[in-house]
Amino acid sequence: NPVRVLICGGGNAAHVMAGLAATRQGVEVRVLTIFADEADKWTEAMKLRGFNVIIKGHRGQPDIDLQANPFTVSKYPEEVVPGCDLVVFAVPAYGHAQYLNAMKPFLKPGSLLVALPGSSGFEFEVNDVLKDVAKSISVMTFDTLPWAARLKEYGHSVEVLGIKKVIHGALHGNCETVFPHDRNAVETLQYLVGEVPVLDVSGHILGITLLSPNAYVHPTMMYAEWANWDGQPVSRAPLLYHGVTDSSIKEMTQVHEEVEGLAKRIMELRPNVDLSKVKGLFPYILEIYEDHILDKSNLKTAFLSNTAYEGLRFPMVATEDGKLSPDFNNRYLSEDIPYGLVVIRGIAEIVGVDTPHIDKVLLWSQEKLGKEFLIDGHIAGKHVPESRSPQAYGMTTLDEILWM
Ligand code: NAI
Structure with missing residues (x-):
């Protein structure tokens, strides 16, 4: 057959x-x-x-x-x-x-x-x-x-x-x-x-929910590039991965460390749950793009020298004067927040893990999207049902999240 x-x-x-x-x-x-x-x-x-x-x-x-x-x-x-x-x-x-x-x-x-x-x-x-x-x-x-x-x-x-x-x-x-x-x-x-x-x-299927890189890489890149933007349209879209700086690498690393910390905490609480796929961002990127990375010295050079990222720029929209402004409704926020970072933040809340860096990126991103997911430190905003956070489905315990 x-x-x-x-x-x-x-x-x-x-x-x-x-x-x-x-x-x-x-x-x-x-x-x-x-x-x-x-x-x-x-x-x-x-x-x-x-x-x-x-x-x-x-x-x-x-x-x-x-x-x-x-x-x-x-x-x-x-x-x-x-x-x-x-x-x-x-x-x-x-x-x-x-x-x-x-x-x-x-x-x-x-x-x-x-x-x-x-x-x-x-x-x-x-x-x-x-x-x-x-x-x-x-x-x-x-x-x-x-x-x-x-x-x-x-x-x-x-x-x-x-x-x-x-x-x-x-x-x-x-x-x-x-x-x-x-x-x-x-x-x-x-x-x-x-x-x-x-x-x-x-490993456990939750490992992929936590590992999914778009959830934290895209919003954090957007945050690092545009949080201090002066609001003036620009003449050219900035480079995306080929434009990373010490500061954007630091932001990404801090957010990623919180995701890793969350996975470790869940494994402490439930030793039979294997989330070991959630490892450091640098080894992860090296493994996926091994053949494309020319300089494997560190995370920054791995981004800057990855030939698969050539030509990729931040998503922009045209302004009336023929210039460009950042596109805050692009999928880097409109998808990677509700089907990404909000989900991870919601899991962290149930597990009881603090995520100050994720919160910073999420609060900025949701404001740009005109949405409310995180409010007063909780995934309880009015747009939570539009997300795939555990809270959107009424889950309140780790065992429910783990599908046990
Ligand atoms: P796509 O942009 O080609 O998907 C468009 C398709 O989605 C449409 O053809 C339609 O079938 C469906 N669609 C669009 N609007 C819809 C609506 N309102 N209701 C229902 N269906 C609708 O996406 P693509 O490129 O196939 O990517 C699929 C996934 O893979 C995405 O999550 C993307 O981020 C991811 N991805 C894509 C890569 C690529 O090179 N294409 C690379 C890495 C990840």
Whole structure:
């Protein structure tokens, strides 16, 4: 029997995941994209011209053009969800709940939901939306997307600009009944994405909620760059990672140390919970981008010399006089706060760990977003329900957070 794989989403990541999976033998690929007319557009383009994933060559290597076998794309969950063994969420975090709600009536017991990437609190949202159904499914979540990817022609071709060396994940649940044969769940997913990145799946699923780097790197970079901005538009967007300074590195390190401290505290309280994936930011960045970092002396040089970060600048919006102002509604805040830093801060509150640096970044970020999550030292602001913090789901104890 083929493994039946459902990919959720209709953007860059969904194109790559579907295309790669559809080059493998013994795999039936289906895509669910519920947004606008994407399913029709994708189906039409694929019917006319087929579907290709182009892996861009590096250092003079030629591009590799992979042709996918035909697959079904639909906007109707009842057409594509029934019978699927593995469901991959390849959409931004704000889309997760819509897909979970859409597929809930059709999910096969024992099936595996994979979030690629998850963003903090994915497992809380699964539990909240699926309720009793969540007990019969397994969840695997990852810290980041395996690829840097960009659509070339909608529904027909997508380019993979870079591939990470390793990505980190964790699995909750027991999905052996669905993967009884030669490949277990992780091996099946590895087979679908190919040899790289290596899918390093271990530890408690909360480890990925805490590890997800966008949660603290993006808001802290925004804070470090713009908290003391004089409000005057600028003529050019500042460099993002290639513009780090001693001060922004210090801010990032302080915030990251609080996340590490939180993971350590949870492991002290629950020695059987493995959150050891949450390690220092420097070793983490080195591991993921090993081949791209030219100067591995320290965290700052690792950012400044990472070729994968070339050309990346802060998100900006144009002003009337033809200049640029920082875009505070960009996903670095609009997604990485509610599906990132607020989640971590909410966990810290329940565990009883103080996070003064996280609080500083969060208070500034929420003000820029016009939202209230942290208020008087608690995750109790009026926009908490828009976040994936434990507080948004009424969780008050560590055991609830740990899904125990
Ligand atoms: P994308 O920007 O291509 O996703 C857009 C897709 O999301 C749309 O095609 C649509 O299917 C869906 N969507 C958009 N608005 C929606 C709405 N209002 N309701 C429901 N669905 C809607 O995202 P991409 O590039 O595929 O990234 C997926 C995730 O991977 C994101 O979290 C992103 O931050 C992350 N990521 C992406 C990288 C890349 O190179 N593309 C690199 C690293 C991480």
